[in-house]
Amino acid sequence: MQSYWQHHRIGPYPVLSGRHHADVAVIGAGYTGSWLAYWLKDSGLSVVVLERDTPGAGASGRNGGLLLQGAAQLLGESAQTLGQAVAVELWQRTRQTFNWVEELSRRHALDYHVTGSLYVGGDAGEREVLEATVDLMNQAGVAARLVKRPDQPKSIQRLGYDLAAWFPDDGMVHPLKLIEALLAEAQAQGVQIYSHSGVVAGTEHSSGVELLGENFSVYADRVLIAQNAYVPDWVPALTGLIHPVRGQVLATEPVAPLDHQYPVYADHGFNYWHQRADGRIIAGGFRHLDLTGEVGTELTLHQPIQARVTQLVRDLVNGPVTVSDRWAGIMAMTADHRPLVGFITPRLGVVMGYSGHGSTVTPIAARMLKDALVDNTPVFAPFAAERMIPPQESST
Ligand SMILES: Cc1cc2nc3c(=O)[nH]c(=O)nc-3n(C[C@H](O)[C@H](O)[C@H](O)COP(=O)(O)OP(=O)(O)OC[C@H]3O[C@@H](n4cnc5c(N)ncnc54)[C@H](O)[C@@H]3O)c2cc1C
Known part of the structure:
Protein backbone atom coordinates (compact mmCIF):
# COMPACT_ATOMS: atom_id res chain seq x y z
CA MET A 1 0.00 0.00 0.00
CA GLN A 2 1.83 3.07 -1.16
CA SER A 3 1.09 6.68 -0.34
CA TYR A 4 0.44 9.48 -2.79
CA TRP A 5 3.97 10.80 -2.06
CA GLN A 6 5.55 7.45 -2.87
CA HIS A 7 4.52 7.78 -6.54
CA HIS A 8 7.65 9.92 -6.64
CA ARG A 9 10.27 7.17 -6.90
CA ILE A 10 13.67 7.84 -5.41
CA GLY A 11 16.90 5.89 -5.75
CA PRO A 12 17.66 3.15 -6.55
CA TYR A 13 19.98 2.63 -3.61
CA PRO A 14 22.14 -0.51 -3.53
CA VAL A 15 21.48 -3.56 -1.37
CA LEU A 16 24.22 -4.43 1.13
CA SER A 17 25.93 -7.81 1.26
CA GLY A 18 29.13 -9.09 2.84
CA ARG A 19 31.08 -7.98 5.91
CA HIS A 20 31.75 -4.29 6.52
CA HIS A 21 33.17 -1.83 9.02
CA ALA A 22 32.02 1.74 9.57
CA ASP A 23 32.55 4.50 12.08
CA VAL A 24 28.81 5.10 12.25
CA ALA A 25 25.86 2.96 11.18
CA VAL A 26 22.45 4.61 10.99
CA ILE A 27 19.46 2.24 11.07
CA GLY A 28 16.43 3.57 9.19
CA ALA A 29 16.17 6.06 6.32
CA GLY A 30 13.08 8.08 7.06
CA TYR A 31 13.35 11.77 7.84
CA THR A 32 15.49 11.05 10.90
CA GLY A 33 17.98 8.72 9.21
CA SER A 34 18.18 11.01 6.18
CA TRP A 35 18.82 14.11 8.30
CA LEU A 36 21.43 12.13 10.27
CA ALA A 37 23.13 11.23 6.99
CA TYR A 38 22.99 14.87 5.94
CA TRP A 39 24.38 16.19 9.23
CA LEU A 40 27.14 13.56 9.36
CA LYS A 41 28.28 14.02 5.76
CA ASP A 42 31.02 16.51 6.69
CA SER A 43 32.09 14.82 9.92
CA GLY A 44 35.05 12.93 8.43
CA LEU A 45 33.50 9.68 9.73
CA SER A 46 32.61 6.74 7.52
CA VAL A 47 28.82 6.46 7.64
CA VAL A 48 26.46 3.76 6.38
CA VAL A 49 22.68 4.07 6.39
CA LEU A 50 20.80 0.77 6.52
CA GLU A 51 17.15 0.84 5.44
CA ARG A 52 15.11 -2.36 5.47
CA ASP A 53 12.75 -1.19 2.73
CA THR A 54 13.36 1.92 0.61
CA PRO A 55 14.06 5.37 2.07
CA GLY A 56 10.80 7.02 3.08
CA ALA A 57 8.92 3.73 3.36
CA GLY A 58 7.90 4.46 6.96
CA ALA A 59 5.99 7.37 8.48
CA SER A 60 8.11 9.89 6.60
CA GLY A 61 6.78 8.82 3.21
CA ARG A 62 3.24 8.33 4.50
CA ASN A 63 2.50 11.48 6.41
CA GLY A 64 0.37 14.51 5.63
CA GLY A 65 3.24 16.66 4.39
CA LEU A 66 2.54 19.44 6.91
CA LEU A 67 5.51 21.42 8.21
CA LEU A 68 4.36 22.83 11.53
CA GLN A 69 6.48 24.64 14.06
CA GLY A 70 6.78 23.13 17.51
CA ALA A 71 6.64 19.51 18.58
CA ALA A 72 3.55 17.33 19.03
CA GLN A 73 2.07 19.67 21.63
CA LEU A 74 1.07 23.23 20.81
CA LEU A 75 3.34 25.83 22.38
CA GLY A 76 0.68 26.84 24.92
CA GLU A 77 0.30 23.24 26.01
CA SER A 78 4.00 22.45 26.31
CA ALA A 79 4.42 25.65 28.35
CA GLN A 80 2.15 24.05 30.95
CA THR A 81 4.40 20.99 31.30
CA LEU A 82 7.88 22.33 30.48
CA GLY A 83 7.54 25.89 31.72
CA GLN A 84 7.34 28.89 29.43
CA ALA A 85 11.05 29.48 28.79
CA VAL A 86 11.86 25.87 27.86
CA ALA A 87 8.72 25.47 25.76
CA VAL A 88 9.56 28.63 23.81
CA GLU A 89 13.12 27.40 23.31
CA LEU A 90 11.84 24.08 21.96
CA TRP A 91 9.47 25.86 19.58
CA GLN A 92 12.21 28.27 18.46
CA ARG A 93 14.52 25.34 17.71
CA THR A 94 11.92 23.78 15.41
CA ARG A 95 11.75 27.08 13.52
CA GLN A 96 15.33 26.45 12.36
CA THR A 97 14.01 23.61 10.21
CA PHE A 98 12.47 26.14 7.84
CA ASN A 99 15.88 27.76 7.27
CA TRP A 100 17.45 24.39 6.54
CA VAL A 101 14.68 23.27 4.19
CA GLU A 102 14.68 26.68 2.53
CA GLU A 103 18.42 26.37 1.91
CA LEU A 104 18.00 22.87 0.46
CA SER A 105 15.15 24.10 -1.73
CA ARG A 106 17.57 26.46 -3.48
CA ARG A 107 19.44 23.40 -4.78
CA HIS A 108 16.60 20.88 -5.17
CA ALA A 109 12.97 20.95 -6.33
CA LEU A 110 11.41 20.10 -2.97
CA ASP A 111 7.84 21.15 -3.56
CA TYR A 112 8.22 23.24 -0.40
CA HIS A 113 5.84 26.09 0.40
CA VAL A 114 5.56 28.46 3.35
CA THR A 115 1.88 29.28 3.43
CA GLY A 116 0.93 29.69 7.08
CA ASP A 169 5.23 30.69 9.30
CA ASP A 170 4.11 27.07 8.76
CA GLY A 171 3.95 25.28 5.44
CA MET A 172 4.24 22.01 3.60
CA VAL A 173 6.82 19.90 1.80
CA HIS A 174 6.87 16.81 -0.40
CA PRO A 175 8.38 14.26 1.99
CA LEU A 176 9.99 12.00 -0.61
CA LYS A 177 11.57 14.93 -2.42
CA LEU A 178 13.06 16.16 0.85
CA ILE A 179 14.46 12.72 1.68
CA GLU A 180 15.82 12.38 -1.85
CA ALA A 181 17.65 15.72 -1.54
CA LEU A 182 19.11 14.93 1.88
CA LEU A 183 20.38 11.54 0.77
CA ALA A 184 21.78 12.89 -2.50
CA GLU A 185 23.85 15.48 -0.65
CA ALA A 186 24.99 12.89 1.89
CA GLN A 187 25.93 10.42 -0.85
CA ALA A 188 27.91 13.10 -2.66
CA GLN A 189 30.07 13.41 0.47
CA GLY A 190 30.64 9.65 0.76
CA VAL A 191 27.79 8.51 3.01
CA GLN A 192 26.68 5.05 1.87
CA ILE A 193 22.95 4.49 1.66
CA TYR A 194 21.54 0.97 1.40
CA SER A 195 17.95 -0.08 0.76
CA HIS A 196 16.41 -3.52 1.35
CA SER A 197 19.13 -3.97 3.97
CA GLY A 198 17.27 -4.39 7.24
CA VAL A 199 19.04 -5.02 10.51
CA VAL A 200 17.69 -8.15 12.17
CA ALA A 201 20.01 -8.34 15.19
CA GLY A 202 22.66 -6.36 16.98
CA THR A 203 25.24 -7.14 19.62
CA GLU A 204 27.05 -4.49 21.54
CA HIS A 205 30.69 -5.03 22.54
CA SER A 206 33.07 -2.73 24.34
CA SER A 207 34.83 -2.03 21.01
CA GLY A 208 31.74 -1.53 18.81
CA VAL A 209 28.37 -2.86 17.75
CA GLU A 210 27.89 -5.76 15.38
CA LEU A 211 24.80 -5.50 13.21
CA LEU A 212 23.45 -8.44 11.26
CA GLY A 213 21.19 -8.41 8.23
CA GLU A 214 20.10 -11.30 6.09
CA ASN A 215 23.16 -11.09 3.82
CA PHE A 216 25.45 -8.66 5.58
CA SER A 217 27.16 -7.72 8.79
CA VAL A 218 28.39 -4.28 9.77
CA TYR A 219 30.75 -3.72 12.67
CA ALA A 220 30.35 -0.08 13.65
CA ASP A 221 32.02 2.07 16.24
CA ARG A 222 28.66 3.75 16.94
CA VAL A 223 25.13 2.81 15.94
CA LEU A 224 22.31 5.35 15.66
CA ILE A 225 18.82 3.89 15.81
CA ALA A 226 16.39 5.94 13.69
CA GLN A 227 13.60 3.39 13.38
CA ASN A 228 10.87 5.48 15.06
CA ALA A 229 7.91 3.14 15.65
CA TYR A 230 9.80 -0.01 14.66
CA VAL A 231 11.51 -0.58 17.99
CA PRO A 232 14.39 -3.07 17.66
CA ASP A 233 13.94 -6.09 19.93
CA TRP A 234 17.71 -6.36 20.49
CA VAL A 235 17.65 -3.11 22.51
CA PRO A 236 15.76 -4.09 25.70
CA ALA A 237 16.15 -0.60 27.19
CA LEU A 238 13.57 0.67 24.66
CA THR A 239 10.93 -1.87 25.66
CA GLY A 240 7.62 -0.24 26.52
CA LEU A 241 8.76 3.33 25.84
CA ILE A 242 7.44 3.75 22.30
CA HIS A 243 3.93 2.80 21.26
CA PRO A 244 3.22 2.33 17.55
CA VAL A 245 -0.13 3.74 16.41
CA ARG A 246 -1.68 3.86 12.96
CA GLY A 247 -2.91 6.89 11.02
CA GLN A 248 -5.17 6.91 7.93
CA VAL A 249 -4.61 9.31 5.04
CA LEU A 250 -6.00 9.83 1.53
CA ALA A 251 -5.37 11.90 -1.59
CA THR A 252 -8.10 12.98 -4.01
CA GLU A 253 -8.06 13.61 -7.70
CA PRO A 254 -7.75 17.36 -8.41
CA VAL A 255 -10.77 19.46 -7.41
CA ALA A 256 -11.55 23.16 -7.83
CA PRO A 257 -9.46 25.46 -5.62
CA LEU A 258 -10.64 25.61 -2.01
CA ASP A 259 -11.05 28.98 -0.34
CA HIS A 260 -7.94 28.23 1.75
CA GLN A 261 -4.61 27.23 0.25
CA TYR A 262 -2.73 26.31 3.42
CA PRO A 263 -2.61 23.35 5.81
CA VAL A 264 -5.34 23.05 8.41
CA TYR A 265 -5.23 20.83 11.45
CA ALA A 266 -8.12 20.28 13.75
CA ASP A 267 -9.44 18.63 16.90
CA HIS A 268 -6.31 18.63 19.03
CA GLY A 269 -4.29 17.95 15.88
CA PHE A 270 -5.93 14.59 15.14
CA ASN A 271 -7.28 15.70 11.74
CA TYR A 272 -5.49 17.59 8.98
CA TRP A 273 -5.73 18.53 5.32
CA HIS A 274 -4.31 20.75 2.66
CA GLN A 275 -4.78 21.28 -1.04
CA ARG A 276 -1.84 20.93 -3.38
CA ALA A 277 -1.11 23.26 -6.29
CA ASP A 278 -2.58 20.71 -8.75
CA GLY A 279 -5.89 20.72 -6.86
CA ARG A 280 -5.50 17.42 -5.01
CA ILE A 281 -6.51 17.39 -1.38
CA ILE A 282 -4.42 15.38 1.09
CA ALA A 283 -6.40 14.65 4.25
CA GLY A 284 -6.03 12.36 7.22
CA GLY A 285 -6.92 11.73 10.81
CA PHE A 286 -9.85 10.51 12.89
CA ARG A 287 -7.61 8.06 14.75
CA HIS A 288 -9.48 9.14 17.86
CA LEU A 289 -12.55 7.27 16.53
CA ASP A 290 -10.77 4.02 17.43
CA LEU A 291 -7.83 4.72 19.69
CA THR A 292 -7.58 1.12 20.87
CA GLY A 293 -7.95 -0.38 17.38
CA GLU A 294 -5.47 1.85 15.55
CA VAL A 295 -2.38 0.47 17.26
CA GLY A 296 0.54 -1.67 16.09
CA THR A 297 2.87 -1.63 13.11
CA GLU A 298 0.58 -3.26 10.52
CA LEU A 299 -0.10 -1.07 7.49
CA THR A 300 -3.83 -1.75 7.21
CA LEU A 301 -6.60 0.49 5.96
CA HIS A 302 -9.35 1.07 8.51
CA GLN A 303 -12.46 1.45 6.35
CA PRO A 304 -14.74 3.36 8.80
CA ILE A 305 -11.96 5.86 9.47
CA GLN A 306 -11.15 6.19 5.77
CA ALA A 307 -14.88 6.81 5.17
CA ARG A 308 -14.87 9.57 7.80
CA VAL A 309 -11.83 11.24 6.19
CA THR A 310 -13.58 11.03 2.81
CA GLN A 311 -16.66 12.69 4.31
CA LEU A 312 -14.49 15.48 5.69
CA VAL A 313 -13.18 16.20 2.20
CA ARG A 314 -16.70 16.09 0.75
CA ASP A 315 -17.80 18.59 3.38
CA LEU A 316 -14.88 20.84 2.48
CA VAL A 317 -15.59 20.87 -1.24
CA ASN A 318 -19.35 20.72 -0.63
CA GLY A 319 -19.72 17.98 -3.22
CA PRO A 320 -18.38 14.67 -4.47
CA VAL A 321 -14.69 13.79 -4.64
CA THR A 322 -12.76 10.95 -6.22
CA VAL A 323 -10.09 9.43 -4.03
CA SER A 324 -6.93 8.41 -5.89
CA ASP A 325 -4.85 7.00 -3.01
CA ARG A 326 -5.60 5.67 0.43
CA TRP A 327 -2.88 4.66 2.80
CA ALA A 328 -1.90 4.06 6.41
CA GLY A 329 1.26 5.03 8.27
CA ILE A 330 2.72 4.22 11.66
CA MET A 331 3.49 6.86 14.28
CA ALA A 332 5.61 6.38 17.40
CA MET A 333 4.07 7.73 20.59
CA THR A 334 5.98 8.43 23.79
CA ALA A 335 4.43 9.12 27.20
CA ASP A 336 5.23 12.84 27.10
CA HIS A 337 4.90 13.24 23.28
CA ARG A 338 8.55 14.21 22.92
CA PRO A 339 11.23 12.16 21.12
CA LEU A 340 13.96 10.16 22.81
CA VAL A 341 17.38 11.43 21.74
CA GLY A 342 20.81 10.49 23.00
CA PHE A 343 23.34 7.75 23.68
CA ILE A 344 21.79 5.11 25.89
CA THR A 345 25.16 3.33 26.05
CA PRO A 346 28.55 4.70 24.94
CA ARG A 347 28.02 3.11 21.49
CA LEU A 348 24.30 3.11 20.97
CA GLY A 349 22.37 6.28 20.14
CA VAL A 350 18.62 6.58 19.67
CA VAL A 351 16.51 9.26 18.00
CA MET A 352 12.88 8.23 17.74
CA GLY A 353 9.35 8.68 19.10
CA TYR A 354 7.94 11.85 17.54
CA SER A 355 4.34 11.18 18.54
CA GLY A 356 2.85 12.00 15.15
CA HIS A 357 4.63 15.27 14.55
CA GLY A 358 8.08 14.92 13.05
CA SER A 359 8.63 17.04 9.96
CA THR A 360 10.10 19.99 11.84
CA VAL A 361 11.37 17.97 14.81
CA THR A 362 13.35 15.23 13.04
CA PRO A 363 16.04 17.64 11.74
CA ILE A 364 16.70 19.17 15.13
CA ALA A 365 16.57 15.82 16.94
CA ALA A 366 18.95 14.24 14.42
CA ARG A 367 21.26 17.22 14.74
CA MET A 368 21.28 16.87 18.54
CA LEU A 369 22.37 13.25 18.25
CA LYS A 370 25.03 14.15 15.67
CA ASP A 371 26.34 16.90 17.98
CA ALA A 372 26.38 14.46 20.91
CA LEU A 373 28.38 12.00 18.79
CA VAL A 374 30.82 14.42 17.22
CA ASP A 375 31.26 17.08 19.93
CA ASN A 376 29.87 15.42 23.05
CA THR A 377 27.25 18.19 23.22
CA PRO A 378 24.54 17.41 25.80
CA VAL A 379 21.12 16.76 24.27
CA PHE A 380 18.43 19.42 24.85
CA ALA A 381 16.90 18.21 28.14
CA PRO A 382 13.24 17.88 27.03
CA PHE A 383 14.36 15.46 24.30
CA ALA A 384 17.10 13.67 26.25
CA ALA A 385 16.60 9.90 26.24
CA GLU A 386 17.99 9.78 29.78
CA ARG A 387 14.68 11.19 31.08
CA MET A 388 13.29 7.70 30.40
CA ILE A 389 16.38 5.49 30.02
CA PRO A 390 19.22 5.73 32.53
CA PRO A 391 22.56 5.60 30.60
CA GLN A 392 24.23 2.17 30.74
CA GLU A 393 27.68 0.74 30.14
CA SER A 394 28.37 -1.25 26.97
CA SER A 395 27.47 -4.89 27.58
CA THR A 396 30.65 -6.85 26.72
C1 LIG B 1 -0.27 8.99 8.87
C2 LIG B 1 0.78 9.93 9.40
C3 LIG B 1 0.63 11.30 9.18
C4 LIG B 1 1.58 12.20 9.67
N1 LIG B 1 1.48 13.50 9.33
C5 LIG B 1 2.46 14.37 9.73
C6 LIG B 1 2.47 15.69 9.27
O1 LIG B 1 1.64 16.09 8.45
N2 LIG B 1 3.43 16.52 9.75
C7 LIG B 1 4.38 16.08 10.63
O2 LIG B 1 5.22 16.88 11.08
N3 LIG B 1 4.44 14.80 11.00
C8 LIG B 1 3.52 13.92 10.56
N4 LIG B 1 3.62 12.62 10.91
C9 LIG B 1 4.75 12.19 11.72
C10 LIG B 1 6.03 12.08 10.89
O3 LIG B 1 5.75 11.47 9.65
C11 LIG B 1 7.06 11.27 11.68
O4 LIG B 1 7.27 11.85 12.95
C12 LIG B 1 8.39 11.21 10.97
O5 LIG B 1 8.21 10.80 9.64
C13 LIG B 1 9.31 10.25 11.69
O6 LIG B 1 10.45 10.05 10.89
P1 LIG B 1 11.43 8.85 11.20
O7 LIG B 1 12.47 8.86 10.16
O8 LIG B 1 11.87 8.93 12.61
O9 LIG B 1 10.52 7.54 11.11
P2 LIG B 1 10.12 6.66 9.79
O10 LIG B 1 9.83 7.54 8.64
O11 LIG B 1 9.06 5.73 10.23
O12 LIG B 1 11.44 5.92 9.47
C14 LIG B 1 11.88 4.76 10.14
C15 LIG B 1 12.58 3.92 9.09
O13 LIG B 1 13.22 2.82 9.71
C16 LIG B 1 13.13 1.73 8.82
N5 LIG B 1 13.37 0.51 9.60
C17 LIG B 1 12.56 -0.05 10.52
N6 LIG B 1 13.13 -1.15 11.02
C18 LIG B 1 14.32 -1.30 10.41
C19 LIG B 1 15.36 -2.27 10.50
N7 LIG B 1 15.28 -3.30 11.32
N8 LIG B 1 16.47 -2.12 9.74
C20 LIG B 1 16.58 -1.06 8.88
N9 LIG B 1 15.60 -0.12 8.75
C21 LIG B 1 14.50 -0.24 9.51
C22 LIG B 1 11.72 1.84 8.27
O14 LIG B 1 11.56 1.10 7.09
C23 LIG B 1 11.61 3.34 8.07
O15 LIG B 1 12.00 3.74 6.77
C24 LIG B 1 2.68 11.70 10.42
C25 LIG B 1 2.84 10.33 10.62
C26 LIG B 1 1.91 9.45 10.11
C27 LIG B 1 2.10 7.97 10.29
Missing part, protein backbone atom coordinates in the same frame (compact mmCIF):
# COMPACT_ATOMS: atom_id res chain seq x y z
CA SER A 117 -1.42 27.22 8.71
CA LEU A 118 -4.75 27.31 10.51
CA TYR A 119 -5.44 25.32 13.66
CA VAL A 120 -9.15 24.84 14.22
CA GLY A 121 -10.79 23.68 17.42
CA GLY A 122 -13.03 25.08 19.98
CA ASP A 123 -13.57 22.97 23.07
CA ALA A 124 -12.75 24.62 26.38
CA GLY A 125 -9.28 23.04 26.72
CA GLU A 126 -8.30 23.97 23.18
CA ARG A 127 -9.43 27.56 23.59
CA GLU A 128 -7.13 28.09 26.55
CA VAL A 129 -4.17 26.43 24.81
CA LEU A 130 -4.73 28.35 21.57
CA GLU A 131 -4.92 31.66 23.39
CA ALA A 132 -1.71 30.89 25.29
CA THR A 133 0.04 29.75 22.09
CA VAL A 134 -0.87 32.89 20.19
CA ASP A 135 0.16 35.04 23.14
CA LEU A 136 3.59 33.39 23.44
CA MET A 137 4.20 33.61 19.70
CA ASN A 138 3.24 37.30 19.69
CA GLN A 139 5.72 37.89 22.51
CA ALA A 140 8.36 36.26 20.28
CA GLY A 141 7.46 38.63 17.43
CA VAL A 142 5.43 36.17 15.32
CA ALA A 143 2.13 37.54 14.01
CA ALA A 144 -0.03 34.59 15.08
CA ARG A 145 -3.67 35.46 15.76
CA LEU A 146 -6.97 33.98 16.85
CA VAL A 147 -9.62 33.65 14.14
CA LYS A 148 -13.27 33.61 15.18
CA ARG A 149 -15.79 31.58 13.24
CA PRO A 150 -17.19 34.41 11.07
CA ASP A 151 -13.67 35.20 9.90
CA GLN A 152 -12.81 31.63 8.93
CA PRO A 153 -12.98 30.53 5.28
CA LYS A 154 -16.55 29.53 4.36
CA SER A 155 -15.61 25.89 3.75
CA ILE A 156 -14.21 25.66 7.29
CA GLN A 157 -17.16 27.52 8.80
CA ARG A 158 -19.35 24.69 7.48
CA LEU A 159 -17.42 22.27 9.71
CA GLY A 160 -18.54 24.17 12.79
CA TYR A 161 -15.37 25.06 14.67
CA ASP A 162 -15.80 27.95 17.08
CA LEU A 163 -12.21 29.05 17.24
CA ALA A 164 -9.10 28.93 15.11
CA ALA A 165 -5.56 30.24 15.29
CA TRP A 166 -3.48 31.44 12.38
CA PHE A 167 0.24 30.59 12.41
CA PRO A 168 1.91 32.55 9.62
